[in-house]
Amino acid sequence: xxxxxxxxxxxxxxxxxxxxxxxxxxxxxxxxxxxxxxxxxxxxxxxxxxxxxxxxxxxxxxxxxxxxxxxxxxxxxxxxxxxxxxxxxxxxxxxxxxxxxxxxxxxxxxxxxxxxxxxxxxxxxxxxxxxxxxxxxxxxxxxxxxxxxxxxxxxxxxxxxxxxxxxxxxxxxxxxxxxxxxxxxxxxxxxxxxxxxxxxxxxxxxxxxxxxxxxxxxxxxxxxxxxxxxxxxxxxxxxxxxxxxxxxxxxxxxxxxxxxxxxxxxxxxxxxxxxxxxxxxxxxxxxxxxxxxxxxxxxxxxxxxxxxxxxxxxxxxxxxxxxxxxxxxxxxxxxxxxxxxxxxxxxxxxxxxxxxxxxxxxxxxxxxxxxxxxxxxxxxxxxxxxxxxxxxxxxxxxxxxxxxxxxxxxxxxxxxxxxxxxxxxxxxxxxxxxxxxxxxxxxxxxxxxxxxxxxxxxxxxxxxxxxxxxxxxxxxxxxxxxxxxxxxxxxxxxxxxxxxxxxxxxxxxxxxxxxxxxxxxxxxxxxxxxxxxxxxxxxxxxxxxxxxxxxxxxxxxxxxxxxxxxxxxxxxxxxxxxxxxxx
Amino acid sequence: xxxxxxxxxxxxxxxxxxxxxxxxxxxxxxxxxxxxxxxxxxxxxxxxxxxxxx
Numbered sequence: 001x002x003x004x005x006x007x008x009x010x011x012x013x014x015x016x017x018x019x020x021x022x023x024x025x026x027x028x029x030x031x032x033x034x035x036x037x038x039x040x041x042x043x044x045x046x047x048x049x050x051x052x053x054x055x056x057x058x059x060x061x062x063x064x065x066x067x068x069x070x071x072x073x074x075x076x077x078x079x080x081x082x083x084x085x086x087x088x089x090x091x092x093x094x095x096x097x098x099x100x101x102x103x104x105x106x107x108x109x110x111x112x113x114x115x116x117x118x119x120x121x122x123x124x125x126x127x128x129x130x131x132x133x134x135x136x137x138x139x140x141x142x143x144x145x146x147x148x149x150x151x152x153x154x155x156x157x158x159x160x161x162x163x164x165x166x167x168x169x170x171x172x173x174x175x176x177x178x179x180x181x182x183x184x185x186x187x188x189x190x191x192x193x194x195x196x197x198x199x200x201x202x203x204x205x206x207x208x209x210x211x212x213x214x215x216x217x218x219x220x221x222x223x224x225x226x227x228x229x230x231x232x233x234x235x236x237x238x239x240x241x242x243x244x245x246x247x248x249x250x251x252x253x254x255x256x257x258x259x260x261x262x263x264x265x266x267x268x269x270x271x272x273x274x275x276x277x278x279x280x281x282x283x284x285x286x287x288x289x290x291x292x293x294x295x296x297x298x299x300x301x302x303x304x305x306x307x308x309x310x311x312x313x314x315x316x317x318x319x320x321x322x323x324x325x326x327x328x329x330x331x332x333x334x335x336x337x338x339x340x341x342x343x344x345x346x347x348x349x350x351x352x353x354x355x356x357x358x359x360x361x362x363x364x365x366x367x368x369x370x371x372x373x374x375x376x377x378x379x380x381x382x383x384x385x386x387x388x389x390x391x392x393x394x395x396x397x398x399x400x401x402x403x404x405x406x407x408x409x410x411x412x413x414x415x416x417x418x419x420x421x422x423x424x425x426x427x428x429x430x431x432x433x434x435x436x437x438x439x440x441x442x443x444x445x446x447x448x449x450x451x452x453x454x455x456x457x458x459x460x461x462x463x464x465x466x467x468x469x470x471x472x473x474x475x476x477x478x479x480x481x482x483x484x485x486x487x488x489x490x491x492x493x494x495x496x497x498x499x500x501x502x503x504x505x506x507x508x509x510x511x512x513x514x515x516x517x518x519x520x521x522x523x524x525x526x527x528x529x530x531x532x533x534x535x536x537x538x539x540x541x542x543x544x545x546x547x548x549x550x551x552x553x554x555x556x557x558x559x560x561x562x563x564x565x566x567x568x569x570x571x572x573x574x575x576x577x578x579x580x581x582x583x
Numbered sequence: 584x585x586x587x588x589x590x591x592x593x594x595x596x597x598x599x600x601x602x603x604x605x606x607x608x609x610x611x612x613x614x615x616x617x618x619x620x621x622x623x624x625x626x627x628x629x630x631x632x633x634x635x636x637x
Contacts, residue, residue, distance in 0.1 A: 070594045077606060099617040103594070107586055117586055 001359040002059055004049060005351030006109060007066040007128075007343055009102050011037045011198050012426075014344035015045035016372075017053050018351040021364035025052035026372040026424045028344045030551040034558070037198055038551075041101075042347075043112050048374050057114035064354050066346030067125035069105050071152035073098050075178060079241045087241050123350040125151025126314070127159075129341075130170055132349025133311035134161035135356055137336035137482070138366035143305040144170065145297060148183045148314035148342070150240075155181035156231070156297065156314075160305045163363050168356040173304045179240055180231045182293050183316050185223055188238050188247040189286045193279055194260030197247075205321055206458045208287035209508035210268045211280030218255055219282075219289045229300040231293060256282055268457040269507070291322045295330060302331040309334040309480075313349070317341035318426065320512045323489035327476045334479070339370040339425030339486035348424075369520045370486055371431050373422035374554065378574045381556045385576055390560065392576040398526065405572060406530035409437050409540065413569035414447055416545045418559040419523045422552070427487045428544035429514055430463060430524030432553045434568065436503065436541040437531075438462055443503035443541060450567040453548040459512070461487055462504035465528045465538035466515040472497040472539055473513050487514040503541050514542060587618050 005016045008029075016026035025048060030036055032044035050057065076098070080091040101108055110117040123131070129146040144159040156176040162169055186204070187197045195203045222237040237252040253259055260266075260279050270276035298310065310332040317323070317337050327335050338345055355361045385392050395401035408415060414436040423429045434451060436443050448456050464472055466485075473491035475481065483489040490510040497505060504511050518525045524542075532538035545553040545562055553559040556573045563571040563578065571578045591614040598606045 070590070070597050073594065074597060074601065074603065074606075077610070078603065081606075095613060099613060103614065103617075104587055104590060106590065 001061045001355055001361065002053075002055060003351040003354045003359075004046065004060050004063045004113065005066060005128075005347035005349070006042060006046065006063060007347040007350070008041045009039055009069075009105070010343055011039045012342055012344040013039050013042040013045070014340070014347040015042045015049050016348035016351050017049035017055070018348070018355045019053070020355060020361040023348065023367070023372055025049040026340070026348050027374065027422070028340070028424075031373060031422060031554040034551055036549060036551050041108055041112055046113055052374065060113070060115055060119065062119050062121050062354050063109055063113050063115055064121045064123055064350040065105055065109060066123055066128040066343075066350040068122050068152050069102055072125075073103060075150075075153045076241075079178065083239070083241050087239075090241065121354060123346075123353050125346065126154045126157040126175065127170065127172070127353060128346035128349035129313040130157065130159045130161065130311075130349065131353035131357070132338050132345040133313035133317075133336065133341070134159075134170060135168070135352040135363065136338040136348070136367035137309075137311045139309045139311060139334070139336065140164070141307060142309040142311050142336075143301045143307040143332065144311045144313070145301050146314040147294070147297070147312075147316035149187060150178045150181055150184060153177045155183060158297075158301045158304055160307065161311065163356070167360045168363065170353070170357060174228075174300070176231060179235065179238075180233050182231060182290060183314065184240055184247065185233060185238065186286065186290060186316065188240075189282065191246060192248050192252065192256070192259045193283060194262040194264065196262070201315075201319075203455060203458060204283045205287060205319060206506070207266070207268075207280055207283040208321070209284075209459075209506050209510075210270065210457060211277070211282070211284030213285040213288040214281050215256060215285035216288050219285050222252065222255065223289070225293055225296055229293070229297040266455065266457065287321060290316070290319065291325045294322055294326055298326060298330040298332065308332060309336070311336045313338060313341045313345060315342040318488065320483075320488055320490045321510070323483050324476075324491060324510070327479050327481050327483070327489065334482060336366075336482040337486065337488040338367060339423065339427060339429070339488070341488065342426065344425065370424045370427075370429050371421040371521060372424040373431075375421040376418070376556050376574060381574045381576060384556050385573070385578070388560075390578055392578045395575050395577065398523075398575070399530075401572065401575060401577065402527045402530040403534075404577065405527060405570070406534045408570055409435060409531060410534045412437060412440060414443070414451060414567075415570040415572065416559065416563060416568050417523070417527070417572045418545060418553060418556065419572065419574055422554055425486065427514075428542065428552055429487065430516065430521045430527075430542065432545040432559070433463075433524075434543045434545050435527075437535070438501040438504040438539050438541045439535070439537065441502045447541070447543065452543065453566075457507075459506035460504050460541045460543050461512040461514060462501065462539050463514045463516050463524060463528065463542040465525065465532065466517045468532070468538040469513065469515045472501065473511060484513055484515040485517065485520050487512055500537065501539055504539070584618065584621070587621070591615060591618070
């Protein structure tokens, strides 16, 4: 059965095409449209999925939307009406948007895909998340926990997934409903700290490392955690539906102090008594509160399921710092997070749910590689470079290309690599990455200030050969951490790494590592081997191939655009090497 | 158009099922108004008057 999954109309629209247990293609719309977090119906991603798999719309057996729009519309209506007359403006806008297109999603999808309306199905938001986590994991049975802002009405869910000889099933055991949501709380505090919601959560996580959780009790007083991991948000401090831009009230500012104005400088490490210190401390308190809540949620999931393995999904599952603590202190032996754990991943989960649960397709060992996006045709790349008169050297031998790149990186150059299919999910995992030698103490500043043009306090991640990982980063004894292949958790750096790899170790001594295997990313693996031959170290600084506030590159044109507008020393596009000195 | 009307009916059924029947009139009127707008826009000679009507 060929099933197309679609997510759209909130943020991170995406499409994924599944046949049986095989994921044929998956991509986020932002990669094609070049609009960060593009939420529109993912027409380009749908087209890509069909082209990649050589299928026509008529070949599809089902097209599944990742949530139930009518139930979501009902929740939005009720929550807005309860808040009236406050938030009247937002209510009017919401009604307009929903009556404009979202309510008629079945028609919109059928029209966009070109399939009959009766082939359009609907999953549920958290069920889609759960399916994406469980069916991408290698587990035959597991607890599944999904945590995000809000789906139709659920904000947090506990499921149990099982695959046996009679098929696969995902069973809902408990859920928490809107407005009580740790995801919305994190977003509200992200806005309070002056960052953009649905974008700045990573920055809050990075900022937290600079602070102390001295506001933990204050935060806990605004959001009570009861028995059975029930969360109760005090709505005197938060208001999710009153305004599109501000979801905290003046009472929260009275408790924590004035909110940070977006764009104001944040100098870190902060001077004692400064506003920056307070913001860092609030970020640290929020991070600590989130971790404590998730730990209690996992205890509840363990009690309800009795499982020893956990698959985690939802936007909150992208909190790499929390994930490490869940592996270390949580009750589960194994943890898996799929690379697109946020709403984009719902497209994949919805398709997998239809394929495995409704159609009974057997499973095939889980997701091994996140490289599910579009690859550039090497002939097209060659034509592009020639037509644009971009000087480059072509390498027929991949080994020679990687040896040359490894030498350049070891000499202190910062370069980028765009090869093969691009990544599924928000992380650059080597297919569209900026790479640098992690040994240089000034590398981080150089990449942050002159190439990525982003906040200097944000850390960079290391990509490390899987077999060398324990030399540089502390594993969790007795636990199976299946999150590092997709850069979904952090690990404390060993003393040797803290000494030798300063560019990739954050201020708190941790790093959000990516363990690289040949199966997961053959090109990055080969490059890391070449770099190890050159330097004795199988680790590279790896950050996404984009500039500030842009989606990660997809095409040769996107990659060259980043190269042209930044101070990158070289760019590898398929088998071509473009160097700054000659370009 | 038929499928839009079906969607409105489905939504009304959901509201009644969830004991939110009091929302049905409002949702019905809003949704049918949007359906009507689409119908009017589809008619070439009527479209210019839509703005003045609403």
